[in-house]
Amino acid sequence: MTSSSMTGSKLYDLAMPVFDSLENQELRATLIEVFSENIESLKNIEQVFVELTSQAHSKDALRSFFNGWTAANASIASVSGLANRVTLEARRQDTPGAAQQLFDVCYSLQRISDEDLGVFGGRLHSDLFHTMATTVCSDEQWMLKEYSTPSAREFKAWRDSQRLGENLLNAMLLTLAHEIFTHAEVEFIQPLFQDWFTLYLELPPEKVSVAMAWVNVHTGGTESTHFFHAVDALEGYAAVTGLTIDRSQTKKVFRDYLSKRSIVMSDLATAFWKDEAACI
Template structure:
């Protein structure tokens, strides 16, 4: 761990400009604090990607990596369910709060629009599937048996916060940090993967670029799109409930997200437990 603490995170270097551009607000400070406090975890995430791309793994090792990594992305069902909960709350509450809750739901839908390709783009899950299946040589990475328990727990934790937690702000806060983190991850792995695919796996350059389109698309989205809709959803919920988002709770869930993500990525190259 001491070696990790001595290293500077490249992920953090990609994320700080995005955070700097965010409008001044308490959540901006909580995000900065969480990312800074978990820099060692970010370095360990980078090392997992670097370890993968420094070798020519066997197909089974590739399947295990992509199976676990995939569970940290594309939580569309949880996000849609969170939107459903907002509309149910709007229907059961006073009229004066309903409009704000519907606005919050609308903001969440703009996030799912982007991921589902509602404007005509290829859906993010399809891009990820193409990347993983091309690199692994088959779609066997989809098998649950290939994923680590920590990855499965990460997915269950996201679902619980979005679909079962009584405080809906928990899921909304997760949508915020996930959008921001994913931008930095995509910017970090894009060049790394393209070099790996052409240098070590022998792919033509054009094929390599097409294979990592998932990272390219997420890295090139206008930076503020990675947080503006999530912030609007949080603001709408806070207005409807006549409350402010608890800063301590926000920082805590941001830190938990990063710690759990780092745990998954550290496990990615290990053989799943029987």
């Protein structure tokens, strides 16, 4: 096992306490191993966020970033679609008790989306992201297709196809990957964004609070709780179907997710580099 003090990755460090809480020791060991093997992808993602928040950028660069970032991040529709497919599988069951077990799996999946959908009375998370991006970019042009990045579109299409494909176990593994990554990501960027909004973008305090709402609402255990709901769904589905949570399959899904996500972030960073080149 790779020690967190040796990796140099803060995303890795932020994921480890969550992995340490897993009761499934085999799954725990697999996830720690796959994160250890993909340190370079994690460090690359971190570096992009550091570059983003280390200075002010042109409006076009910011629009491209937020357009691509939301394409890579937004996943609630595919999680809901996965839950819908589990209910359909439940209705096809003839084995006593199997349908109820699958509905329990669906219950776990739906708990992932509670906060995103404002089930408990909070604002929709998509609205919070829109407010953050619009505040930073000064307008809504970041939503235009002209600011869309090919790799971000490809990542979203790949992620949605994996979650809505025939292999539901694979889809649940991808959900697991997304939730733990998002946990580490938001915890990592929270202090960076707070300083960026204040020091470099010079937003007034009231706008900083509004812009930080999307980040803040995802920290403090929100995403790690979603991760454990995803674990419950995965293990419940494997139990009722008799499928094995295969180590190599798990590692491939996580490796693909992290490497593809890293590529997206690198592409989004090119806009920052163009800004720097223009200033030379």
